[in-house]
Amino acid sequence: MQKALHIKPELCTGCLQCELACSYEHEGLFNPSMSRIKVFEFEHGRHTVPYTCTxxxxxxxxxxxxxxxxxxxxxxxxxxxxxxxxxxxxxxxxxxxxxxxxxxxxxxxxxxCDLCGGNPKCVEACPTAAITYIDADSTGYDRMRSWAERTHLEVSQ
Amino acid sequence: MTWQGSVLRVNLTEGSYVVEPLNMEWANDYVGERGLGSKYLVESIDPKVDPLSPDNALIFATGPLTGTMASTSGRYAVITKGPLNGAIACSNSGGKFGAEMKFAGYDLILLEGRASKPCYLLIEDESISFEDAEPIWGQSVWKTEEWIRNQHNNPKLRIASIGVAGEKGVRYASVINDLHRAAGRSGVGAVMGSKNLKAIAVRGTKGVSVDNPKRFMEVVRETKALLANNSGRKDMTEHGTNSMLTTMQEYGSLPTRNFREVQFEGFDKVDANAMEETDDSGHRNLITNKACFGCTIACGRIAHIRQDHFTIINRREYWHASGGLEYETAFAFGPAVGVDDIDALTFAGYMMNEHGMDPISFGVTLAAAMELYEMGAISKDDTDGVELTFGNAEALTVMAEKTGKFEGFGQILGLGSKVLCEKYGHPELSMTVKGQEFAGYDSRALKGMGLGYATSNRGACHMRHDVFAEDYDDSSPEGKAGPCKDSQDRIAAMDSSGLCVFVTTAWGIEEFAVQLDAACDGTWTGDRLLEAGERIWNLERLFNLAAGFTSADDTLPPRLLNDPAPTGIRKGTLAELDRMLPEYYDLRGWTNDGRPTAETLARLGLN
The missing domain is CATH 3.30.70.20 (Alpha-Beta Plaits)
Structure with missing residues (x-):
């Protein structure tokens, strides 16, 4: 089964551990400017969003x-x-x-991003599971499940 | 090597700079950040200089672990002679600026002299230029960051800057980086302003290497796991530092209304729970938590103010989210001034970040002004017509903005509590040590805290020692001197590493040592770090003694020594400093009048 990076920005704290891990894996030193995943900040840091190749x-x-x-x-x-x-x-x-x-x-x-040969280091470094590596056909699964739950609650009320 | 090996020495008077090799002998003895910056300061200036004169130096210092994958690796410190009290000042900050400065290739940036006109420093790796800051002189920190990035069409620049408070010499002006992280205390921002330096903008692409990468990655994984599984860490992530407010209320050590009281009836309207509650209109103060560079704790709060609140109802420019309340801000704008309006506290916090000021010193100075007002020593004629009574939320927010913009009575508040209280004939009301305001811990209930305040080298400070466990155990002065001294040394070393002391919820000195040992040349043990910490402490002490401080300054205000705690589980207690200080001097290897003995200096290599 092919896997894909799955990013949940709402869990990201903006710590840049992913950028550190990516640069270390590819360049052998800690250098976020060389990271292939980047975290963007919006509205005084209210939103921090990791982004990389899909x-x-x-x-x-x-x-x-x-x-x-x-x-x-x-x-x-x-x-x-x-x-x-x-x-x-x-x-x-x-x-x-x-x-x-x-x-x-x-x-x-x-x-x-080369997915680190199947073991993405950004995923390993992320302290909040904002970046996970999951089955490529399941990146919408959690969202789907949460809507299903809402529907279920409405029906059962 | 995890130090970059370079110091950027800038002469602002001449508009010149030179990149010097880092003095590795000093790095080995003083580690980095606080310790190494202090060593460079001591070697660069006369301790007797006027802090706001061109003869003072201003140092931005990273540590050996800054910019690495160690958790909380975003720290840098600003070291100078402080204008609030003339003691050695060292304020550290998180955010992302410190790591970026190191990625550009510099362990330290040392600024000397005074620019002939407002300027900012633009650093892109080796490329360094002095840029014209006239268009942003008089502008806020927030405007400054935006303007500089636009000016150079470079959104990647990380910026540390001052607001009007720093330009005008507010004695507790901060250096703010990344919009709302602060090198907050002791007026380091006013020194930057006195040098006509509005900002340092930096972009670094060189990265940081460590001595033994494989080993380093192993130990970093282990230490991060310790943090991840630690309950104190989880509490800090979820509730931020403001959960401390509830604890201080319980102990009767929550300084209230200028320390007249030790518990605040409105505590539950401004504590961490209050931030997390959704009110009737559906508004919740806290939006989310955020991290500084490299940090796996993420204690930072992002909050917003109710749009119908009096502070911003007609000011849409403040309808956005920004840095929210941390414990010290909540204490200083809540209990200290008797205000229980969480939106007012949050707005005053915005003012501190936008204009660049220390919330602790501002709040405690305002508290003193409120006491002076209530006793009739000052009146509406002095306060621009503002009713400066305890509990007046509008007085808090109006004065926060006036002080930040250096307007009206804000110019007086900007001098700090000591000068304010002396000016109006009541020096005893200034809640300070060595001229710096207290943080949110009352030294009557917490004796070790009191000793730490009295002996802190930058004046009253809660971040220079850690006697919490002993203080929670009992309210006796017995057995507090040892832990106070030991923790001062330990924290001095930790503050020099490039990491944040909030990791101490899960890590001791050994966890710092293993990471430094893997990252740095040579052998780094806990004992070596503790000795470095003691060396740093004594170096700071020697600076202050040479600057004119004496053991008479190792004291607390009469209110804490003479007026018993009025309520709480430690009702009736006093600070009892005299029962701890002689033992403390003895443990330090200092004379009865607080001077390091020749043996102590020789042992630490300071002679």
Missing amino acids: QCAEAWCMKACPTEAIHLDTKLGAKLVVESACVGCKACTLACPFGTIEFNPVSGKVDK
Whole structure:
């Protein structure tokens, strides 16, 4: 079963442990500027929202790449950047509607979430389970369940 | 190496800077943040300088664990000679600025001199520039952050700045970063203002490395698990620090109406439960909790004010959420001034963050003004026509804004409680030690707290020692000196690490040591840290002695020494400082007049 990152912004405290973990996994040091997951703040920190690549099934980045440097990991569903093939042209960064693939000025290549080979470190680091890694067909399950519960309560009243 | 190895030394007078290698000998002896910043301060200025003169230095210091994956790794401290009382000042803050400063490559930023006109410092890794702050001079912290990000079209900038209070020299002006995190106490913001420095805006992309990454990740996982499973941590996450208010009410140690009383009849209208209750109109003060950088506790509160409240009904600009009440703010704007209107407290809290002030010192100064008003020492002629009576919510909110904007009677309140009470002929009403206002713990019920206040190197402060367990056990002065001294040393070390002392609900010094040991060169043990803490404490003490303080300043106001606690489970008790202080000096290895002996200095390498 393919899995997906599932983000619940209402649980996020904005601590950036996910950014620290991501940068450590990929760069070997603590450097949120290099993180592929980013937490955005709104209204004086009232809302803090982690955001990263959703691993589109038909990925714009992959289609836009002129050197076929982005390929699909069929098992994980992740779109991976092959560093040796990437020429840093940034076509993918223009194509991605979500802005989740970004140019890395240090390497001269692009970076994006690779799901850490199936063990996403952001998930492990998150202290509130705002980021989980669950069956890809179940990201709406909790929401569906809560509506079902409401319906049930209304019916039983 | 988890220190970046660089100090950014800025000469504001000349508009120049130099990047120096970090003095690693000092880093090994003083760790980072509070300790290392204090060492750099001591080596940079004469203790007798006027705090608001160009001769003072202002230091922003991170610790070795700042910016790492250790929990609560967002801390930095601002160290200077404080203008509230002339003692060594060190105020630490969370938020995200400290880590960003370290990611830019600097352990410390040391600012000297005074800029010829208002400026701010823009730091993007190695790129450093002095920018014109004229357009934002006179603007609030909130406007300043927005303006600077827009000016450079860079939403990623993290900013520490001052409001009008800091520009105008309010003696307890704070440095505010990330909108509502504060290097709050002792007037460090006024020193920044005196240097014509409006803000430091920083973006860092270099990251932080540690000495032994594999080991570090292991110990960080273990220490985070300890926190995650700790009941005190859970309480702090769920209810914030303001659950302390209920505890202080129980112990009869909740200073009320300028410490005349020790319990507040309206406590349950301003405590953590009150923040979490939904009122008849469906409004709930608390919206959610939020974390500082790297923090797995998230004690920070995000709150909002009822839109029909008198403070904001015609001011839509305050209809948004922002930083909510923490215990000290709730104490200082609630019991201390007798106000039980939670929206008024929250609004006054907004004022502190927006204009950059310490809520403790402001609230306790206002409390003294209210007592002066009620006894007739000041009148409406002095207070811009405001009825300055205890319990008047409007007096609180109006004066909070006036002081923040340095208007009318706010200019007098901005001098602090000591100067205010002296000015109006009643110095005995100033609830201060060494000229700094008390936090929300009464030293009659809590004896160890009283000793800690009396001996704290920055004046009255609740964050420099931890004798809570002993104080809860009994109200005797016996056996309080040892834990007070030991915890002062322990916290001095913890404050120098880059982490937050709120982790001590689950961690002792050993948990700090294992993380530092994995992150830093050399061997770091609990004992080494405790010795560093004692060294730091004595270094601060030596600075104050050289600045002119004496053992006569290690005291408490007459109200706490002579007027018994009027109510509560410890009714009738006094602070009894004289039964603890001689033992404390002895344990410290100080003379009877509070000076470190030659042996003590030699033992700590301070001679």
